[in-house]
Amino acid sequence: MHLEPKEFSNKIKEYVEIRGGIQGLDRSVFKLLSIGKGEDSREMMWQMLRLIKILEIEEKDVYDTLIRIQENAEDIKKYFFAMIIGIMAGVCQASLPQIKQTTSAKEDSSMEVR
Amino acid sequence: MSPEKIMFTGNWYFDCGIIGFLSVIDDLYGEREVERILNELEIREIDGTFQFDDKTNLIFFKSFWFSYMKDQIFKHTNIDQKIRDEFLEELKRASLNSGSIDEFICMTNCINKSFNEKTKKRLVKRNMSGFYINFAFFNCGEKTILEESKRYFFNYHSYIQNDKTQNNSSITAIIDKTVNKFLVSYREFRNEFFDRPMSIEELERMLGLPLHIFLVCVEKGFVKFEEVKENIFVHTPDLMTTWKIHKGLKVLKERLVKKGRKDYSIFSLVANSLVDILYERKSEWVLKNVLVITHGGIKNQDIFNVNFFPLDKTTACLLRDEIVRRRLLFSLEIKRGNGTQKINGLEGLIHKKPLSPIIVDYLIQSVNRKESESKKLDKDMIISFLHFSTVDIFNSEYYRPLEQEVTQDPNDVYRKKFIEISKIYHIFSHCFQINTSEARNLLFSFLREAKILDKYNFINNLLKITHKGIEDGKLKITGDNFNFIMNYALKVVEVEEVLPYMIPLILAFYTQSFSGMR
Numbered sequence: 001m002h003l004e005p006k007e008f009s010n011k012i013k014e015y016v017e018i019r020g021g022i023q024g025l026d027r028s029v030f031k032l033l034s035i036g037k038g039e040d041s042r043e044m045m046w047q048m049l050r051l052i053k054i055l056e057i058e059e060k061d062v063y064d065t066l067i068r069i070q071e072n073a074e075d076i077k078k079y080f081f082a083m084i085i086g087i088m089a090g091v092c093q094a095s096l097p098q099i100k101q102t103t104s105a106k107e108d109s110s111m112e113v114r
Numbered sequence: 115m116s117p118e119k120i121m122f123t124g125n126w127y128f129d130c131g132i133i134g135f136l137s138v139i140d141d142l143y144g145e146r147e148v149e150r151i152l153n154e155l156e157i158r159e160i161d162g163t164f165q166f167d168d169k170t171n172l173i174f175f176k177s178f179w180f181s182y183m184k185d186q187i188f189k190h191t192n193i194d195q196k197i198r199d200e201f202l203e204e205l206k207r208a209s210l211n212s213g214s215i216d217e218f219i220c221m222t223n224c225i226n227k228s229f230n231e232k233t234k235k236r237l238v239k240r241n242m243s244g245f246y247i248n249f250a251f252f253n254c255g256e257k258t259i260l261e262e263s264k265r266y267f268f269n270y271h272s273y274i275q276n277d278k279t280q281n282n283s284s285i286t287a288i289i290d291k292t293v294n295k296f297l298v299s300y301r302e303f304r305n306e307f308f309d310r311p312m313s314i315e316e317l318e319r320m321l322g323l324p325l326h327i328f329l330v331c332v333e334k335g336f337v338k339f340e341e342v343k344e345n346i347f348v349h350t351p352d353l354m355t356t357w358k359i360h361k362g363l364k365v366l367k368e369r370l371v372k373k374g375r376k377d378y379s380i381f382s383l384v385a386n387s388l389v390d391i392l393y394e395r396k397s398e399w400v401l402k403n404v405l406v407i408t409h410g411g412i413k414n415q416d417i418f419n420v421n422f423f424p425l426d427k428t429t430a431c432l433l434r435d436e437i438v439r440r441r442l443l444f445s446l447e448i449k450r451g452n453g454t455q456k457i458n459g460l461e462g463l464i465h466k467k468p469l470s471p472i473i474v475d476y477l478i479q480s481v482n483r484k485e486s487e488s489k490k491l492d493k494d495m496i497i498s499f500l501h502f503s504t505v506d507i508f509n510s511e512y513y514r515p516l517e518q519e520v521t522q523d524p525n526d527v528y529r530k531k532f533i534e535i536s537k538i539y540h541i542f543s544h545c546f547q548i549n550t551s552e553a554r555n556l557l558f559s560f561l562r563e564a565k566i567l568d569k570y571n572f573i574n575n576l577l578k579i580t581h582k583g584i585e586d587g588k589l590k591i592t593g594d595n596f597n598f599i600m601n602y603a604l605k606v607v608e609v610e611e612v613l614p615y616m617i618p619l620i621l622a623f624y625t626q627s628f629s630g631m632r
Contacts, residue, residue: 006608009604037571037574078608081574
C-alpha cells in the first residue's frame with residue numbers, strides 16, 4: 001500500500017520526533033529547499049532515500065510509495081515537499097511553546113460560573 | 115371549471131410572460147391595478163378558452179399598446195426629452211380616460227398625428243423588429259398606417275374575448291408562429307407532442323391560463339439594462355416574490371440611469387434585489403429554486419447570449435449568511451485593456467468564476483500605481499479578498515462528491531475554509547516582524563509565483579520564510595500555529611488550484627509593505 005503526501009509527511013514527522021531531532025537535520029532543511037527550487041527529480045529522489053536511511057525508516061509502505069512515484073517527476077516533487085514539511089514539523093515543533101487551549105478554556109468557563 | 119386566480123406554472127418561460135403581463139399593466143395603471151389583478155382577478159373558462167373579464171382585457175390591451183409606443187418613443191434619442199415626456203404624458207392621459215377600444219384608437223391617433231407634425235418625425239414606427247416580427251399587428255408593411263396595425267391588434271383582442279365572429283385560426287396561427295419558436299421544438303422533442311406540434315391553444319387547455327396574453331408579454335418580463343447590454347429575469351417559484359424582485363430591479367435600474375453609472379455588475383444588482391425582497395417577504399425557501407436568466411437581446415427572432423444561472427441549494431445556503439453575503443457583494447474594479455471591469459464575489463460563487471486571478475491582477479495594478487496615488491487596502495477590502503479566495507477554494511473542493519461527503523453542511527465547510535485562510539493571513543501579517551523592504555521583497559516574489567502559478571516555488575518560499583523566521587526570532591508563533599502552517603503547506607502540495615491559497619500570504623505582505631494598513 002502506498003501513502004498519500006499527507007500520510008507520508010506524517011510518517012516522516014513521526015520518525016524525526018522518535019529520533020529526537022537528529023543533529024544537523026535542522027540545517028539540512030535549507031539545503032533541501034534549495035534542491036526543491038530546481039527541477040532535478042533524481043536529486044530529490046536521492047535525498048529522500050538518504051533521509052529515509054538516516055531516519056532508519058524500514059516500513060514497506062514508505063518504500064512502496066517511493067517505488068510508485070519514481071518515474072513521475074511531478075509526484076517526486078510533491079512527496080519531496082511533503083518530506084520537507086514532515087522534517088520541519090518534527091524538528092521545529094519541540095522548540096516552540098504550545099498553547100494549552102483545553103485547560104485555559106476550562107478555567108475561563110469556571111471563572112464565568114463563579 | 116371553477117374560476118382560478120393567476121398562478122405561476124413552474125415553467126420559467128410562461129412565468130416570465132405573467133411577469134411581463136403585470137409589468138405592462140404597471141406601466142400604465144400602476145401598482146394598485148396590479149394588486150387588484152393579483153388578488154381579485156379570476157380566470158374563467160368559456161367554450162374551452164381561458165380569459166379574463168372584459169375590464170381586465172381592455173386594461174391589458176391599452177397597457178400593451180401604451181408600452182409599445184413608449185418603447186418606440188424612447189428610441190428617438192435625437193428628440194428633446196421634454197417633447198418625449200410630453201408625448202407620453204398625453205398618451206397616458208388618453209389611454210386612462212378612453213372608455214372603449216375605438217375611443218382609445220381615435221385618441222391615440224390624434225396625439226400621434228399632432229406630435230408627428232410638431233417634431234416633423236414619425237414618432238411611432240409601424241414595423242417592429244425582434245420578438246414581435248411575426249405578429250400581424252406589428253408587421254403591416256410600409257403602406258399600411260398605424261391605425262390599421264392597431265386594427266389587427268384589436269382583432270386579436272376580439273379573439274381573446276372569445277368573439278366567435280372572428281376568423282380565429284388565422285390569428286392564432288400568427289401568434290403560435292411567433293411565440294412557438296421559444297417553446298420546445300417539435301423536431302427536437304417529438305415525444306413531447308405525441309402526434310403533432312402543440313399549439314398554444316392546447317397548452318392553454320393544459321395549464322388553464324390565457325397563455326396567449328402572457329406569451330406576447332414575455333419580452334417585458336425581462337428588465338433591460340441597456341448600459342451592460344443585458345436583459346434579466348429572476349425566476350422563483352412564487353409569483354409575488356418574482357414580481358417584487360422584478361420591480362426592485364427596475365427601481366435599481368432607474369437609480370443607476372439617474373446617476374449615469376455604466377459600470378455596474380448585474381450580479382450585484384440581482385443579489386441586492388433578490389435578498390432584500392426575500393427578507394422582506396420572509397420567503398427564504400424560494401432561494402433554493404431561483405433561476406437567473408439573462409440574454410443579450412432579441413434580433414431577427416434569435417435570442418442571443420442566453421445564460422441560465424441556477425442558484426443551487428449550496429449557493430443559497432451560503433447566501434443566507436448575512437456576513438458572507440455582504441462580503442461577496444463587494445465589487446472589485448480592475449483595468450482591462452482600455453476599459454475597466456467590475457467583478458464581485460457573488461459572480462464567482464454563482465458562475466463558478468475564479469476570483470483569485472482577478473485579486474492578483476488588482477494587487478499588481480495597485481503595486482504599480484504612482485507614488486502619489488494611494489496603494490492602501492482598507493480592512494473591508496482585505497476581508498472581502500479573503501472571502502473571495504475562500505469562494506474559489508470552496509468551488510474547487512466542495513463539488514467533489516466522490517471525494518467528500520455530499521451531506522456536509524456548505525456553511526460549515528465554507529466557515530472552516532475561511533478560518534483557515536484568514537488565520538494564515540493573520541499569522542503572517544501580525545506575527546511576522548519584518549521591515550517594509552523585506553516585506554516588499556517577499557510580496558514581489560509571491561506575486562511573481564502567483565502570476566505564473568508556480569506551486570512548488572510558493573511552497574518553498576512559504577517553508578523557507580517560516581523556518582528562517584523562527585530561527586531569526588522574527589516569526590513569533592506557538593507550536594499550534596506552526597503546525598497549522600505546516601498543514602497549510604501540505605494542503606497546497608496536494609491541491610491543484612493553488613492560487614487561492616497564495617492570496618492570504620500575498621495580502622499579508624502587501625499590508626506590511628505599505629505600512630499603516632494592518
